[in-house]
Amino acid sequence: MKKIIIAGGGTGGHIFPAIAIANALKKIDSSIEILFVGAKGKMEMEKVPEAGYKIEGLDIAGFNRSSLIKNIGLPIKLIKSFFQVRKIVNSFQPAAVIGVGGYSSFPVLKYAQQKNIPTFIHESNSFAGRANIMLGKNATKVFVASDGMEKFFPAAKIMITGNPVRATIANSTVTREEGIQFFGLDPAKTTVLSIGGSLGAQSINTAIDNGIAAFAKNGLQLIWQTGKPYAARGAEVAVDNKNVWSNTFINKMEYAFAAADVVISRAGAMAIAELCVVKKPVVFVPYPFAAEDHQTVNAQNLVAKHAGIMIKDSEAKDKLVEAIVNLAKDAQLQNELKTNIGNLGVKNADEVIAKAILENMERR
Structure with missing residues (x-):
């Protein structure tokens, strides 16, 4: 054996x-x-x-x-x-x-x-x-x-x-409608997925929290994976905002990716690999304290190929929500990013x- x-x-x-x-x-x-x-x-x-x-x-x-x-x-x-x-x-x-x-x-x-x-x-x-x-x-x-x-x-x-890439994602046949239904959201609205990595991302969470009103104001709804440290606050926000679904961790990522029209993500290699396979337009916020700052290098490689947008972690509080709202409203840019990131999928x-x-x- x-x-x-x-x-x-x-x-x-x-x-x-x-x-x-x-x-x-x-x-x-x-x-x-x-x-x-x-x-x-x-x-x-x-x-x-x-x-x-x-x-x-x-x-x-x-x-x-x-x-x-x-x-x-x-x-x-x-x-x-x-x-x-x-x-x-x-x-x-x-x-x-x-x-x-x-x-x-x-x-x-x-x-x-x-x-x-x-x-x-x-x-x-x-x-x-x-x-x-x-x-x-x-x-x-x-x-x-x-x-x-x-x-x-x-x-x-x-x-x-x-x-x-996880087989559940690589081989997924989940439709957008099924994904939206899974999270109890509105199929008529543009959906933003925020995934700060399996442990959460403080800068992303803070930026979303501070700018939460902009989502409803611009007709957007949010699937928000907070990670444990921000879980209680995320749940609070979701109670007050019916366009927000929040949880510590998403176990069925194939449904989240299917539901998403645009994505906010860290720039870890595996997150990028999955996003390439599911062909989603992404705003990356690299974690600046990763070893050798490799997440910034990962994100820059995609930006150079016009396969993603990057916001620095230190600028997320002021720029992230505005960037994701602008992307959600720009169908042409979404399609360009989808095509280019999809070409990198394995x-x-x-x-x-x-x-x-x-x-x-x-x-x-």
């Missing part, structure tokens, strides 16, 4: 493509046994079991850029995680290990490489993370979303695959990655 570990997580941008790869592997060979490894207390500990897979949690945390004092215990946690990884890997005996990003992936892949176990990396962003750059030198294969990644990884190991990245992993495993 083939055994594979998939390591990483922290956000939906790492977890959902990891699950997509796991599903593609199982579709090719149902006898494969897959074990996920993530960080205790993070959303993968909930989302992975929901998808039907086992997961082991590590006592590990990432570097806190906003508060240096919170990093005091980081070396101890890292050392502890390596002992946990050794126990997990030696017990499970994987034939391969796949890293999808997030700080929990580093100790797992590092130990696997020391044990001469084939390792595969999926780098979703156009600016590679430091951990992946270090691991890439000894990886069997590095799967990337776009060209120009030779500055981060050995050229011979790179394979351009695009980013895996629906089968999960299958391509799964096949490449199995082919490389068979060669050993």
Whole structure:
């Protein structure tokens, strides 16, 4: 029996493509046994079991850029995680290990490489993370979303695959009418979808909250994924505004994308991959504190291709609502953005990655 570990997580941008790869592997060979490894207390500990897979949690945390004092215990946690990884890997005996990003992936892949176990990396962003750059030198294969990644990884190991998109989104047949009905909204009104990432986005939420009157004034309705920190306030706003649907998290994103006419989004690689597949006109607000500011790089790549609009995080409070209202009123611009972002969509990245992993495993 083939055994594979998939390591990483922290956000939906790492977890959902990891699950997509796991599903593609199982579709090719149902006898494969897959074990996920993530960080205790993070959303993968909930989302992975929901998808039907086992997961082991590590006592590990990432570097806190906003508060240096919170990093005091980081070396101890890292050392502890390596002992946990050794126990997990030696017990499970994987034939391969796949890293999808997030700080929990580093100790797992590092130990696997020391044990001469084939390792595969999926780098979703156009600016590679430091951990992946270090691991890439000894990886069997590095799967990337776009060209120009030779500055981060050995050229011979790179394979351009695009980013895996959840099957529920890639293969969705949900109509706009069904999407609107799902959220209890009005099919006659232009619908704005705001998705600040799986953990929410303070700047986007604040901008929407401050400008909420502009939505009704301009005949717009809003599907608002707030994330947990802004959930109570979002629910309050939705009670007072019948054109607003608000919740912490959207579990049925295929309905949200179907309902949306225009979208507000962070610029994480996986959010972009999904928006390319569903072909939606988007105003991006990149998270400025992402590692190496990669979200801004991601968004700028799309703006250069006239496939999206970008508002800086620091300017969201003053400019975001106005930008989304203007886009909602401009049908020609919407169509141009739809066409250009749609040209970048890849629906089968999960299958391509799964096949490449199995082919490389068979060669050993």
